[in-house]
Amino acid sequence: MTAMAPAPTTPDLSFLLDHTSHVLRTRMAAALSEIGLTARMHCVLVHAIEEERTQAELAEIGDMDKTTMVVTVDALEKAGLAERRPSSKDRRARIIAVTEEGAKVAALSQRIVDRVHQTALAGLSKDERELFLRVMNRLVTDELATPADNPQPVRRARQRAS
Amino acid sequence: MTAMAPAPTTPDLSFLLDHTSHVLRTRMAAALSEIGLTARMHCVLVHAIEEERTQAELAEIGDMDKTTMVVTVDALEKAGLAERRPSSKDRRARIIAVTEEGAKVAALSQRIVDRVHQTALAGLSKDERELFLRVMNRLVTDELATPADNPQPVRRARQRAS
DNA sequence: TATTGTTATACTCTATAACTATA
DNA sequence: TATAGTTATAGAGTATAACAATA
Numbered sequence: 001m002t003a004m005a006p007a008p009t010t011p012d013l014s015f016l017l018d019h020t021s022h023v024l025r026t027r028m029a030a031a032l033s034e035i036g037l038t039a040r041m042h043c044v045l046v047h048a049i050e051e052e053r054t055q056a057e058l059a060e061i062g063d064m065d066k067t068t069m070v071v072t073v074d075a076l077e078k079a080g081l082a083e084r085r086p087s088s089k090d091r092r093a094r095i096i097a098v099t100e101e102g103a104k105v106a107a108l109s110q111r112i113v114d115r116v117h118q119t120a121l122a123g124l125s126k127d128e129r130e131l132f133l134r135v136m137n138r139l140v141t142d143e144l145a146t147p148a149d150n151p152q153p154v155r156r157a158r159q160r161a162s
Numbered sequence: 163m164t165a166m167a168p169a170p171t172t173p174d175l176s177f178l179l180d181h182t183s184h185v186l187r188t189r190m191a192a193a194l195s196e197i198g199l200t201a202r203m204h205c206v207l208v209h210a211i212e213e214e215r216t217q218a219e220l221a222e223i224g225d226m227d228k229t230t231m232v233v234t235v236d237a238l239e240k241a242g243l244a245e246r247r248p249s250s251k252d253r254r255a256r257i258i259a260v261t262e263e264g265a266k267v268a269a270l271s272q273r274i275v276d277r278v279h280q281t282a283l284a285g286l287s288k289d290e291r292e293l294f295l296r297v298m299n300r301l302v303t304d305e306l307a308t309p310a311d312n313p314q315p316v317r318r319a320r321q322r323a324s
Numbered sequence: 325t326a327t328t329g330t331t332a333t334a335c336t337c338t339a340t341a342a343c344t345a346t347a
Numbered sequence: 348t349a350t351a352g353t354t355a356t357a358g359a360g361t362a363t364a365a366c367a368a369t370a
Contacts, residue, residue, distance in 0.1 A: 013279045014190055014201070016298040017183035023306040024179055030310035039176070056328065065362060070330065084329095092328040092369045117175040120305050128297055135286060135294045136178040143282050144185040148192035218351060227339060232353065246352095254346045254351040 024120055031112050035105060036079060040064065040072045042113065045081060045106040048096040054087060055094055081105055186282055193274050197267060198241060202226065202234045204275065207243060207268040210258040216249060217256055243267055 028039055037045075043062045047053060053061075059069040073096060076082040081102030087093040098106065121129050190201055199207075205224045209215060215223075221231040235258060238244040243264030249255040260268065283291050 011279070011295045011299075013282060013295075013298075014183075014186055014275070016295075016302055017179060017186055020298065020301050020306045021176075021179035021183040023309045024176055026309040028176055054328080066329070067331085067363085068361065087328095090328080090370075094329070113176070117173070120175060120301070123300065123305050124297060128293070131290065131293055132297045133173045133175075133178075135290055136175075136182065137173075138285065139182050139282070140178055143285050144182045147185045147188040216351075228352070229340085229354085230338065249351095252347075252351075254344095256352070 024116070027120070028113065028116050031116050032109060035108060035112070037105070037109050038072075038075070040068070041076055041079075041081070042106070042109045044069070044072055044076060044096065045098060045102055046110060048082060049098045049103060049106055052095050052097075054090075055084075055096060058096060076102070186278070189282070190275065190278050193278050194271060197270060197274070199267070199271050200234075200237070202230070203238055203241075203243070204268070204271045206231070206234055206238060206258065207260060207264055208272060210244060211260045211265060211268055214257050214259075216252075217246075217258060220258060238264070 032039060032042055040062060044058050047058055047061050055069050055073060056066060059066050073082065073084065077084065081099055083097045083099060084094040085097050087095050124132065194201060194204055202224065206220050209220055209223050217231050217235060218228060221228050235246065239246065243261055245259045245261060246256040247259045249257050286294065
């Protein structure tokens with residue numbers, strides 16, 4: 001015997017958002033990789049240029065863990081695009097200073113990012129694009145502002161190096 | 163000296179899509195976890211009910227690797243919601259048969275999914291919602307249909323067990 | 325005591341390869 | 348030879364804990 005299928009689904013918003021964000025992410029990664037950047041490196045670079053910021057501040061902006069920030073800044077330093085400098089206000093903190101080369105690369109990567117975004121929306125009319133972006137912004141600030149807190153996965157304590 | 167910041171960014175579509183899809187995903191995971199399901203289990207359940215389908219067919223529909231399908235079906239069997247049955251047409255293949263209990267759970271989980279989706283879009287007017295979904299569908303079928311193929315990460319051959 | 329940045333590492337997720345049975 | 352499903356495991360990504368320096 002065959003069970004009855006549930007009634008037809010409402011438009012599958014999960015699929016729509018997952019698919020589009022995944023595709024855009026791969027496009028962005030591919031486009032930025034041509035100048036040796038990851039999306040995170042681009043993000044840090046751009047916000048570090050705007051004003052003097054510490055790693056912690058940049059991690060907050062880019063919604064990264066501070067340990068993820070460490071490897072991102074390592075990569076930027078290795079590529080000669082940014083440097084760690086001691087903060088004059090807090091001797092624990094490091095300011096991320098963008099090099100001249102880094103500023104050039106950031107200008108270029110920003111153009112790449114803009115181009116990928118524009119290409120994605122190229123098929124829409126001006127009105128459609130405006131309303132779409134308005135709605136997305138509303139979702140981000142209202143209904144879909146904050147994640148459900150997930151049931152904490154248990155994590156065992158690390159072994160002492162002794 | 164301070165470098166010039168790049169010109170103000172076009173609306174950050176990457177952020178909008180990443181954020182909304184991430185938040186919706188956590189909401190969905192939290193809602194479905196209350197009845198012991200993952201999104202993948204729900205997806206397999208619903209499509210297995212519609213008609214007789216093999217693991218490979220269900221993997222294709224849900225865009226999962228066949229090895230991911232194995233663990234998903236293991237979970238469904240363990241929960242008593244579905245069973246593997248030999249296909250009458252191909253003795254290599256397994257039909258995923260949904261149990262009576264599984265059908266009940268699928269009807270419930272579909273209602274949960276619909277509710278989460280509706281809640282996410284609750285703040286929009288009917289017109290806004292319709293246009294938004296139309297645009298998302300267009301992006302999925304046109305501009306953002308297929309991912310950029312990523313530079314293949316090298317993977318070493320597995321050691322012989324011998 | 326709390327916080328910044330660091331290191332080491334544990335965990336999750338997913339995909340690859342090898343394998344068995346069958347086509 | 349190729350394919351369905353299984354198992355084992357490699358690798359990427361990320362988050363936790365512990366730590367040193369400083370607040």
